[in-house]
Structures are given as C-alpha cells and as structure tokens.
Amino acid sequence: MDLFLNILSWVCLLSGGFLGVTGAVGLFRFPDFFTRLHAASVTDTLSTILIVIGLMLQANSWMMIVKLLLVLLIITYTSPTSAHSLAKSALHSGLKPFLKDKENNNS
Amino acid sequence: MNMFLGLYNYWIVIILMMTGFYIVIAKGNLLKKVVGLNIFQTSVIIMYVSMAKVKDGAAPILTEGVEIFSNPLPHVLMLTAIVVGVATTALALALIVSIYEEYGSVEEDEIHEQDGSF
Amino acid sequence: MISNNLPALQIVLPLISAPLCLILFRPKLVWFFTMVICLATLGISVELLSAVVNTGAISYEMGNWAPPWGIELRVDEVSSFVLLIVSLIGAIVILYAGKSVEREIAPHKQTLFYSAYLLCLAGLLGIVITGDAFNVFVFLEISSLSTYTLVSLGNDRRALTAAFQYLIMGTLGATFILIGIGLMYMMTGTLNIQDLAGRIPDVLDTRTIRASIAFLTVGICLKLALFPLHLWLPNSYAYAPSAVSAFLSATATKVAIYVLLRFVFIIFGVTFAFEVMPMGTVLMLMSIPAILIGSTVAIFQQNIKRLLAYSSVAQIGYMILGISLASVTGITSGILHLFNHALMKGGLFLALGGIAYHMGAARIEHFKGLGQTMPWTMAAIVVGGLSLIGVPLTVGFISKWYLVLATLEQGYWPIAVVVLVGSLLAVIYMWKLVEAAYFNKVDEGEVVVKEAPLQLLIPTWLLIGASLYFGIHTELTIDAAQKAAEMLMGAGR
Amino acid sequence: MAEQDLMMPIIMILPLIAAALIRIIGEKNPNLREAVSIITATIVFGLLLPLAQRVMQGEQPTFQIAEPFPGVPIELTLEPLGMLFALIAGFLWIVTSVYAIGYMRGHHEENQTRFFMFFAIAISVTLGVAFSGNLFTLFVFYEVLTLSTYPLVTHAGTDAARRAGRVYLGILLTTSITFLLLALIWTWYLAGTLEFTPGGILAGTASSMTLSVILLLFFFGVGKAALMPFHRWLPAAMVAPTPVSALLHAVAVVKAGVFSLIKIAVYIFGVDTLIELPGREILLYVVALSILLASLTAMTKDNLKARLAYSTISQLGYVTLGAILATSAGIIGGSMHIVMHAFAKITLFFAAGAILVAAHKSEISQLDGLGRKMPFTFTAYTIGALSIIGLPPFGGMWSKWYLALGTLQAGELFLLATLMISSLLNIAYLLPIPLRGFIREPENNEPGLKEAPMNCLIAMTVTSIMCLVLFIYPDPWYMLASMIIE
Amino acid sequence: MFTAISIIILVVMVIALIRAVLGPTLYDRILAVNVVGTKTVLLISVLSVTAGRGDMVDIALVYALINFISIIAVLRFFEYNKQQQPDSEGQ
Amino acid sequence: MKQILSLAVILAVFWLINSGHYTPLLLGLGTLSILLILYISKRMERVDGESEPSIVMSFYLPYYLFWLLIEIVKSNIDVVMRVWKGEEAISPTVFKVKASQKSDVCRVLYANSITMTPGTITLDIDGDTFEVHALSEEGKAGVMTGEMDRQVSKLER
Ligand code: NA
Numbered sequence A: 001m002d003l004f005l006n007i008l009s010w011v012c013l014l015s016g017g018f019l020g021v022t023g024a025v026g027l028f029r030f031p032d033f034f035t036r037l038h039a040a041s042v043t044d045t046l047s048t049i050l051i052v053i054g055l056m057l058q059a060n061s062w063m064m065i066v067k068l069l070l071v072l073l074i075i076t077y078t079s080p081t082s083a084h085s086l087a088k089s090a091l092h093s094g095l096k097p098f099l100k101d102k103e104n105n106n107s
Numbered sequence B: 001m002n003m004f005l006g007l008y009n010y011w012i013v014i015i016l017m018m019t020g021f022y023i024v025i026a027k028g029n030l031l032k033k034v035v036g037l038n039i040f041q042t043s044v045i046i047m048y049v050s051m052a053k054v055k056d057g058a059a060p061i062l063t064e065g066v067e068i069f070s071n072p073l074p075h076v077l078m079l080t081a082i083v084v085g086v087a088t089t090a091l092a093l094a095l096i097v098s099i100y101e102e103y104g105s106v107e108e109d110e111i112h113e114q115d116g117s118f
Numbered sequence C: 001m002i003s004n005n006l007p008a009l010q011i012v013l014p015l016i017s018a019p020l021c022l023i024l025f026r027p028k029l030v031w032f033f034t035m036v037i038c039l040a041t042l043g044i045s046v047e048l049l050s051a052v053v054n055t056g057a058i059s060y061e062m063g064n065w066a067p068p069w070g071i072e073l074r075v076d077e078v079s080s081f082v083l084l085i086v087s088l089i090g091a092i093v094i095l096y097a098g099k100s101v102e103r104e105i106a107p108h109k110q111t112l113f114y115s116a117y118l119l120c121l122a123g124l125l126g127i128v129i130t131g132d133a134f135n136v137f138v139f140l141e142i143s144s145l146s147t148y149t150l151v152s153l154g155n156d157r158r159a160l161t162a163a164f165q166y167l168i169m170g171t172l173g174a175t176f177i178l179i180g181i182g183l184m185y186m187m188t189g190t191l192n193i194q195d196l197a198g199r200i201p202d203v204l205d206t207r208t209i210r211a212s213i214a215f216l217t218v219g220i221c222l223k224l225a226l227f228p229l230h231l232w233l234p235n236s237y238a239y240a241p242s243a244v245s246a247f248l249s250a251t252a253t254k255v256a257i258y259v260l261l262r263f264v265f266i267i268f269g270v271t272f273a274f275e276v277m278p279m280g281t282v283l284m285l286m287s288i289p290a291i292l293i294g295s296t297v298a299i300f301q302q303n304i305k306r307l308l309a310y311s312s313v314a315q316i317g318y319m320i321l322g323i324s325l326a327s328v329t330g331i332t333s334g335i336l337h338l339f340n341h342a343l344m345k346g347g348l349f350l351a352l353g354g355i356a357y358h359m360g361a362a363r364i365e366h367f368k369g370l371g372q373t374m375p376w377t378m379a380a381i382v383v384g385g386l387s388l389i390g391v392p393l394t395v396g397f398i399s400k401w402y403l404v405l406a407t408l409e410q411g412y413w414p415i416a417v418v419v420l421v422g423s424l425l426a427v428i429y430m431w432k433l434v435e436a437a438y439f440n441k442v443d444e445g446e447v448v449v450k451e452a453p454l455q456l457l458i459p460t461w462l463l464i465g466a467s468l469y470f471g472i473h474t475e476l477t478i479d480a481a482q483k484a485a486e487m488l489m490g491a492g493r
Numbered sequence D: 001m002a003e004q005d006l007m008m009p010i011i012m013i014l015p016l017i018a019a020a021l022i023r024i025i026g027e028k029n030p031n032l033r034e035a036v037s038i039i040t041a042t043i044v045f046g047l048l049l050p051l052a053q054r055v056m057q058g059e060q061p062t063f064q065i066a067e068p069f070p071g072v073p074i075e076l077t078l079e080p081l082g083m084l085f086a087l088i089a090g091f092l093w094i095v096t097s098v099y100a101i102g103y104m105r106g107h108h109e110e111n112q113t114r115f116f117m118f119f120a121i122a123i124s125v126t127l128g129v130a131f132s133g134n135l136f137t138l139f140v141f142y143e144v145l146t147l148s149t150y151p152l153v154t155h156a157g158t159d160a161a162r163r164a165g166r167v168y169l170g171i172l173l174t175t176s177i178t179f180l181l182l183a184l185i186w187t188w189y190l191a192g193t194l195e196f197t198p199g200g201i202l203a204g205t206a207s208s209m210t211l212s213v214i215l216l217l218f219f220f221g222v223g224k225a226a227l228m229p230f231h232r233w234l235p236a237a238m239v240a241p242t243p244v245s246a247l248l249h250a251v252a253v254v255k256a257g258v259f260s261l262i263k264i265a266v267y268i269f270g271v272d273t274l275i276e277l278p279g280r281e282i283l284l285y286v287v288a289l290s291i292l293l294a295s296l297t298a299m300t301k302d303n304l305k306a307r308l309a310y311s312t313i314s315q316l317g318y319v320t321l322g323a324i325l326a327t328s329a330g331i332i333g334g335s336m337h338i339v340m341h342a343f344a345k346i347t348l349f350f351a352a353g354a355i356l357v358a359a360h361k362s363e364i365s366q367l368d369g370l371g372r373k374m375p376f377t378f379t380a381y382t383i384g385a386l387s388i389i390g391l392p393p394f395g396g397m398w399s400k401w402y403l404a405l406g407t408l409q410a411g412e413l414f415l416l417a418t419l420m421i422s423s424l425l426n427i428a429y430l431l432p433i434p435l436r437g438f439i440r441e442p443e444n445n446e447p448g449l450k451e452a453p454m455n456c457l458i459a460m461t462v463t464s465i466m467c468l469v470l471f472i473y474p475d476p477w478y479m480l481a482s483m484i485i486e
Numbered sequence E: 001m002f003t004a005i006s007i008i009i010l011v012v013m014v015i016a017l018i019r020a021v022l023g024p025t026l027y028d029r030i031l032a033v034n035v036v037g038t039k040t041v042l043l044i045s046v047l048s049v050t051a052g053r054g055d056m057v058d059i060a061l062v063y064a065l066i067n068f069i070s071i072i073a074v075l076r077f078f079e080y081n082k083q084q085q086p087d088s089e090g091q
Numbered sequence F: 001m002k003q004i005l006s007l008a009v010i011l012a013v014f015w016l017i018n019s020g021h022y023t024p025l026l027l028g029l030g031t032l033s034i035l036l037i038l039y040i041s042k043r044m045e046r047v048d049g050e051s052e053p054s055i056v057m058s059f060y061l062p063y064y065l066f067w068l069l070i071e072i073v074k075s076n077i078d079v080v081m082r083v084w085k086g087e088e089a090i091s092p093t094v095f096k097v098k099a100s101q102k103s104d105v106c107r108v109l110y111a112n113s114i115t116m117t118p119g120t121i122t123l124d125i126d127g128d129t130f131e132v133h134a135l136s137e138e139g140k141a142g143v144m145t146g147e148m149d150r151q152v153s154k155l156e157r
C-alpha cells in the first residue's frame, strides 16, 4: 500500500516541479509583464498544490498533514489577491500591456 | 576538491562577509550601508550555525523521537546576535531619518557638501 | 544576601534602572534618580575592589549555572581596578550632567539621555566584570548602542552624522570580535575565559586560532580607536554633549583596552601573542604614529573638543605602546595611564562643558579673555593640560615615567624619544589655549560671560584635583597597576 | 631614615604664605604688600643662617615630602652646595624686593600684585631646587620653576611678551622633557637610585659610551644653564621688567641650571667616573665655544640688557666649565663663581634698570655723559663689572683664580687660554659703559635727569659692597664649596 | 527523491532571481520576488518533511504570510510614491 | 458582536491546531493573544469599516471549489502548452466582462476565480464590469462563455 502512495507522491512532486520550471521559463519567454504574470500564476497555483499534496503523502504525522494543508490554504488564498493588486498597480502606473490583435499593436 | 565541497558553508560566509563589507565601504547611500552591515552580520550568523552542525543532527529544538541534535549553544548565541543586529539596524535607521530631516539627503557626498561632516 | 551577589548587582542595578527612568517623567527627578543609581554603583565597585584586595579574585556564577554553560562574573586585580574607574567617572559625570544637559539637550530628549547613560554604564561595567567571552560581545553592543544614542543627542546637527559613522565602524568592530570569539569557540568548545585560557594552549598553532587573534585584535583596536582605526572618534567626541564626551573619553576606550588585555594576555598568553604572533610589532607600529599624528593634528584644530579628541587618540597610543612592550613595567604603564588619562581627559572635557554652558560651543575664539572671565574653569584646563603634557606632580608624569622606563628596559631608546616628543606636541596645543585665554582681552561686544555654575565646577575640579593628588600619592594606583600587570604577565604561558 | 628636620619645609612654605597674603591684600594696600615681601624675605634669610651653621659643621638635615614612585621619594636634603645656593637666593630676594618696589613704582608697571605674588612663588621653588635631596626632586622643582617664572617673563602681556614666553617655554620645556627626563629615567634604570651620593651612582653601571650619551643628555637637558645652542631663551626673556631679569639672571633660574649641572657632575657621575668619559671632552669644547661666542655676541649688542644677557651666558659657561673639569679646584671655582657672578651681575642689572627708570635710556650709545647725572648708579655698575672681569679687590677674582687652577689640574691648557681671552672680552664689552658715562660729553643737555629712586640705589649699594666683602672674606663660601668634594 | 525536488525548486528560484535582476520594469522585479517567496515556502516545507519535523512547517506558514504582506506593502509604497514623482522606471 | 465571536472561534481553532502543546501556561498565553487580536481588529473596524468577516455561506461551495480545481488544472495545462510553444502561441488581449453576482463577496470570488485560473487575470473591477487580461483568444473565449459566472451565481441562491 505505501509503495503506491510513494509513487503517487513522487509523481505529484515531480509534476509540481515541472510546472514550476515551466512557469519560470515562461517568465523569460513571454514578452511583457502581464503575460509573465500568467506564467507566474502557474507556479503559484497547480505547481504548489501538487507539491504540497506530494509532501502530505510523505508526512509521518497527522499534525504535519494539517499544517501542510494550512500552508496550501494560505498560498491559494493569497496568490490571486497579490496577482490582482500587482496587475492593478502596474496598470495604474501606466504600464501598457503588449496586445497581439491587429489594430493597435504597438511596436 | 574537498576544500571547496566539504566547507561550502564557510565559502558562503566569506562571500557574504566580503560583499557586506564592500557595500559598507563603497556605497555612499546611508541606507545601503545599513544593508551592507546586515549582510555582514548575517555571514557571521551562518558561520556560527554551520559550526554547530553535528553529523545528521536535527535542528536543536527538543522533539520526541529525535536523538541526535546539532550543538544548541551557537544557535542560542546567534539569537542574541540577531537581536543585537536588529537593534543596531533600528538605531541606524532612526539616525538616518533624523539625518534626512536635518540635511534633506541620505547620500554621504551631498551631506558632506553641506558642512563637511562625513 | 546583598554582599555575596554584589558582582551581579553591579550590572543589574544600572541595567534595570535604565527603563525605570522613562517612568519618572520630570527631568530633574530622572537626574536625581540616575545620580542615586550611579553613586550606588560606585559604592558596589569600591566594595568589590576592597574584597578583591583582601581575598583575591571573586568568581560569581549567574543563576548558579556553573561555567562553561552559565555565565561567570569574575572580579580580579585588573577588572576591579577598571570597574572603579568606570563607576567613579560615571558618578562624577552624572553630578555634572544635571546642569550641563539642561543647556545642551532638548527637554524632551533629556530623559532619553539619562536612560541611555545608565545603559551605557551597565554595558561598560558588564564588559569588565563578565568572565564569558560572548557575554563581553553582548555588553559591548549594549554599551555601544547606548553610546551612539548619547552621541546623537548633541545639539549640533553633525552629532547625527558622527553617531552614524561611529555606529557603522563600531558595529564592524564588534562583529570582528564576534568572529574571533566564534573561531575560539570552534577550537575549544567553551566560552568561559578561564576555560579558554586552559584549553587554548593545545590548539595554539592552528590557523583558526591565528585567524581568531587577528580578528579579535582588529575588532578591539577599532573599538579603542587606535590609529588608523580612530576615524570615528574625533567627530563623536566633538559634537556629542559635553557630559557625554567627558564620560566616553574617560571610560569607553579604556574598557576596550581592558578587553584587549584580557583576551591577549589571559586567553592567548604572552608567549603566543608576542613571540609566535607579531602582536608586539603590530601594536607598536600602530601606536607610534598614533602618538605623533594624533598630537600634530590636534594642534591645528579650531574646535577644542576635537583638539582633545585627537589628543585622546595620541594618549591611547601611549597606552597601547606600553602594552606592546609586553613587559611588567610596560603593562603597568599602560594600566596606570588607563586610570590617569581617565582623570585628566574627563576633567578637561568637563571644563570645556563649562565654557559650552555659557557660549554654546568650545571653539578657540571662545577662549579670548577666559583667563579673566572664567578663572576657575581656565585654571582647570591649564592644570589638566599640564597633566596631559606630563609635568611632574601630575598623573600624566607618573604614567609617562613608567612608559619611558619600560622602553629603556627593552633598549628601544628611540621610542622613548618619540614618547617625549609626543609630550612636546602636547605643550604646543595646550599653550595655544593658554595664550588665547590669558593674553587676549575680551572684546567689548562679547556677551558678558561669568564663571561656570558650581554644579559644573565641582565635578571638574574633583577630576582635575584627583589628577594632581594621584600624581603625588601614587601608592594606590601604582600598586594596583603593578599587581594587575604581574597577574597578566603571569597568567600567560 | 634621619629624623625629619622641619626647618626646610618651613622655609619653603613661608614665601608661599607671603604670596597668598600678597594676593589677598595686594590691591587694597600696596605698601603693606611691599612690607610683606621684605619681611618674609628677611625672615627666610634669617632662618637660613643657623642652617648654614649646621651644614658647615657637616650636618645634612633631611625631610621627605612624598614618595610618588617606590624608591624615588620627593625629599629635601641640605648639602653644602645647596646651602650656598639657598643663601644667595635668600639674600638676593631681600635686595631684589627692595629694588623692585622702587623700580615698579618708578616705572608705573601695572598688576604689581601679580608680579610680587609670582616672585615669591618663584623664590620658594628656587629654594626647593637648592634643598632637593635627589635628582628626581631636583627635576620636579626645576620644571615647576620653569612654569612659575613663565607668568613673570610674560608679565607685560604684550605680543612681544607672548612671543618671548613662547621661546622661553619652548626651549626650557623641550630640553627638560626630551633630554633631561630621558637621562633621568635612564639613570634610574641603570643605577636603581637617584640619591645624590658623593662619588656618584653611575660608576660602572654601563659602558663609557652610554654614560657619555647620558652626560650629554644631562648637560644639554638642563636648558637653564643656557649652554649654546639652547641659550636663545635668555635674551628673549629680556622683554620682562628688570627685577625679573635680575631674578632670572642672578638669583634663580640660571643659577638653578648651573647648580643642577654641578650636582649631576659631582653626585650622579662622580668626579672619578666623569674624568674618563669621552663625552666630557666634547663638552669641554662646547663650553669653551659657548663662553667665547657669547662674549663676542655681547660686544655687538647695543641694548644694555641684551649685552648683559649674553654676558650671563658666557659667565654661566664658567660654572659649567668648573663642573666638567671634574678637578677639585675646578668645582670649587665653579661653585664660588655662582656666588660671585650672582652679586656682580645683579648689580649690573640693577644699574641697567635704574638707567631705564631714571633716564628712560636702554641703548648703550645713548649713555654719553650720563655718569655725571647718575654717579651712584654708574659707580655700582663699575664695581660689578670689575668683579665679573675678575680684578681684585672684587670677589670675582677668587672664582676665576680657582677656575684657572682647575684647568691646570686637568691639564687642559686651551681652557686656560679661553679664560684669559674671555676676561679680555669682558673688559671689551663691560667697561665702555662707565667710560661713556663719566668721560664722554653729553650731546644735548637733557634737563631733569637725576639719580634713580632711593630704593634702587640702596639695593645697588648693598650688592656692590657685597662684591667687595666677597673679596675680603670669601671664607664661608670657600668652606661650603670645598666641602662638596671631600 | 526529496533532494531532486529541492534542486528543482532551487532552479526555479534562480531563474526567477535572474528575472528579478534583469526585469526591465519595477513590476517584473516585484513579480519575480513574489515567485521566489512562494518557492521558498515550498522549499522550507520540503526540507521540514525530509527532516521529518512537523514543527518546521510553521516557519513555512509564517514565511508565506510575510511574503504576501511585503508584496502588498511594496506595491502600496510605490503607489504612494506615484503621487510624489512619476516613477521613470515604470515605462 | 456576532462578528467578534465568530472571529474568536476561528482564531481559537487555528491556534489549537498549530500549538500541539496544551499546558495551562500555553493555553493562557493563547487566549491572551486571541484577546489582543480581537482588540486590534475591533480598533481596525473604526479604521476601514470592514465589519463582518466575509464568508460565503452556501451548500454549493464545496462543489464549486471542486469545479474550480478542475478549471485550474485545465487552464494550467493550456498555459504550459503555450509556454513551451513560445511567443507565437500567445495572443494577449484585454476585454471587459459583466458579473451577474449581487453580493460583493461573490463578485470578489468570481474575480479571484478568474485570476486563479492561469491565462486570465482580473485587472480592475468597476461596479459589476471586470477588466480582464487574457493570455490568448481562447482564454478570452473561455471567460466569455460565462460558465464560471453561472457557477458562482449558484452560490448566491
Ligand atoms: Na483564468
């Protein structure tokens, strides 16, 4: 039974890790701040969820599982707010998003 | 090669120490000096903690089921050193605020122009 | 109950009363409270000194934790002597500060001054009395932080920048000391100074210990402002309130020298520090320029507090020169000058405080005609100056005598000449003041200045009087310094 | 420890009490102030006489004040040379006080109270130098003497006085701190004691080279002996009022200098050690040069006080010469010259002061025919000059005689020649003044020129008579001088 | 296996740090720092699980809170700064 | 008064979970800290008027959260694909969308849900219209379908 759990946690962790790396790479490959924000939110959401679940599977006491859950709760609860305020603040400071559609595509 | 691998903590200590030292000396901005000072103090904290490491010893906080701990003394000392560091930084920032009120700047050379006090 | 845990009381009393100051709101009340505490502290250190003289070194374990875990307070020949100096100066300066602080520090900051003053006193006493190396660092930071605050209370805005500079260099110094202590702990596993002294010899020739002594020396030399690490001192003493300059000049650097003696002689031992490691040459190479450059720069200063600050740099050079000779006479001269310089320099700064009390600052132009308008203050400055020069019948002469004797014992007669030339330079910058005061008439436009108030004069003359008294009746000081030197030289291997 | 003889401390404290009294009553009642000075001076001299009696019988009373260093007490011990110096200081204090009253009032000097106060303090310190029982005590009083005479030298408070004070203090403190103190501590290190002991304490303690270095340090360290090149302070101090110059030149400062040199030569090195030291040769040449050069410079000086100053520098050379010759006659000659020169030179200074007060003339070229108007002053001057030149019937002759004998004993013929030449030079620079005064016709007959105030005349007469007495009855001084080298 | 995931997280942090250093606009930097913050929380959690110490997770908890608050504080500061002088770096 | 109690309960639960040691001293300290927080939050009310803790009370919530999780997984995969495909795979656009929720809480939940799913971010809220930045046209289309809007509105019944 715990072999199965081990493999499952291993899978979660690695996939979480992969998603993290993707997000990081996205930070570089995307042209402007707003697009990078999307890439970053990948690392914030699914990657964190997977990694924490992976860790919970490895935990050796109920207390640890509860605490890991709390950590996950805080991150998923705060990440949208911080992303929103980041974007809003950038917008207000006059940062124009890089738009791909035909008409007003700036240089 | 184990000179580097085996003692990589202490290499980090030295790098941090010299960075902090450089910032304190080279940077004219008073705030950056305080940052440099903090980096300098952090390097010492890392030195003490790495000195305390016992082979596969856990963090020196008593928990059931854990037998081998790292040496708690340096950790305790570093608590004090951190407190001292915080106090020094707080005082330094308070001074910087007063200096800014008096001189209108936190740049050493601008202050120096006013009455050659640096 | 009280008598057997006096060592703990020595630090705890000022430490606790520092926050208590903030409760009593009226400055006069706070001053009185602080004075009572300082006098009590002085009482304790006198009691400790007599105890040490009768029964030898006292060891006191804080909270009954035996070393090396618990912190041991150790009062021996050297520390009891320095304890007395610090608390004596502390008591005299606080008597003085009541009036002087009224003019020099804004009312709302005065309570802060007294609180920081008590903290500084507690810190300094702590450094001297503690037997635990890391504890030295902690008390060092307590005293240093309160010192930066005290310096920043000066009414000239440059006090702020001076305090900031002092903070940066002081913290660097303290951190160097922390690194040194860490390296020692790494090799010996103990922080208690007596234990360290026991265990260091078998790890002496390791690179870590050499690094440790190097870090410690540089850190401590920064704290005691030995040339060329003295850059923070002139501005700090010049722009700090007069009471602060007096207190610092007479105690802070002295305690740092005590720490140097404690670490180098008791922990590392003379043979290692002075024969294996070039401690003697290093300290001498730093102290000789300290004497010459310190005094020469002092001559050209317009702000007299800065003049005295540079003179302090030179006088510290004398003390370290004595110690660098690593002989009983040499260390005796160092420790003697520790006490003597505290008296004369403290007195001189207090006298300048009297001038600043009336004129707001102590620059050379304020000295015009002082001979007539403030005769007693000016007389104090002349006597203090003579003691600085080292004229016979003053304390300065006594320490200079032993220093020259120590250099001759080692056969370095050129260094003896350097010491004497240093005194000549002192003649020049002191006579600059005498001529300004006694030969110029007060030009009519000047505000009518009268003698400094009694509350300023009495402490000044207490110190200046002492610098004459101990120039003649020297049994107490020479005996204490001699015993301390023998203990230090003997302790080392 | 010989029982504490209280006489000496009393003698030293009396002038201090007088100084305090002068300070208190000075402003209100000048006459009373003057009275206090003279009475105290007489009492002090009175107390010195019985002491001299006891010293002549070989007694050496002692008194310990304090012990700043273990083994180095501040202690007063009266030996013959000290007695000799104390007697001169005591006697001349009376005479100078009398003179000063006349001079200060005649010359309308201000803050006279301060003058008499510091004068009394200086005398007390001079007596301290005379009584000092060991080299350390001597050094202590020597330094305090420099500091206590500084206010006298800069009495006028003018810019010139300030600059003179700077030169005075600069040279005296530099030499005493750098050379004298170094030699003193070095001696203490080598000999382990600083007590004045007949036969010296340095015998065999170090190589003759080191001892020579110490000897040079001592002789150049005692700046007050005005040995060239450290003589500049003496002419610079001329800016002070004449009684101060008198005090400096005849009574206290310079005498303390040469007195110390003899003590160091006799009681620290000891005659036998001193004679072999190569350093002594160097010093002999330096002294000879100093004597001749000073006399030559004196001739070029038109200002009377300046000329007398340079004359003092060369006369001091005589005493130093006596000390270094390290022969019995030399030391006797040197010691006696202290006495002879004291009385002769003080007379000359009194005369110079009188001329300044009465005729407001300070340059020698202005003195034509003044002798007729001021016969007493010029006669006194002549007596003093003849005594310095060393012609009978004046005391100066004895000291020069023994000094010459001393050079013979030492076999240094070139020194004998130096003494001869310098005597001729003395004539060349001292006698033109009386000649101008009596023989030359005054160019313009200034009206109202009259003799100096009565007090000055009294003082001058006393000191000039003493020059005569010294010739007829030199025995007590000779006895004291010869007791030094038993 | 735990070391594998730690190294991955470290790699992500390093990349994000590079972004922080290069990031042309100020907001790129804040974003990158936010990413580093979140990854630190994960790293601490991983380390505490490997050490088998439940109590260390609290540190991760605290760090997550601090990271969130400091991001908001920095943004507020720059917004406040906007009214003073337009931040040239913003464009 | 109700809010204070609910806040106190939440804090107590949170504290007990985390503590793990239940000695009287620690429990005492725990209550003390909770009281302190209550006092501060009481004071803060006067500051920003935020009175009651906003909790969505609805039985549908768990289902919604699960649905949201699925959405997150799907959009994550979508953005991951676009990252590896590179720049030409993205077509960033900004558009406005209407929110049909009445209560502020649900409206915030809807906005946050948009932000949480990678590919779309709520830039600004003006009354009931949200300004949204999407990484791609497909992202925009996804939001335009109003599926998420309907799901959140279910919570309001
Ligand atoms: Na989305």
Ligand code: NA
Pocket (backbone or CB within 6 Å): A038, A041, F114, F115, F116, F117, F118, F119, F120, F121
């Ligand atoms: Na998103």
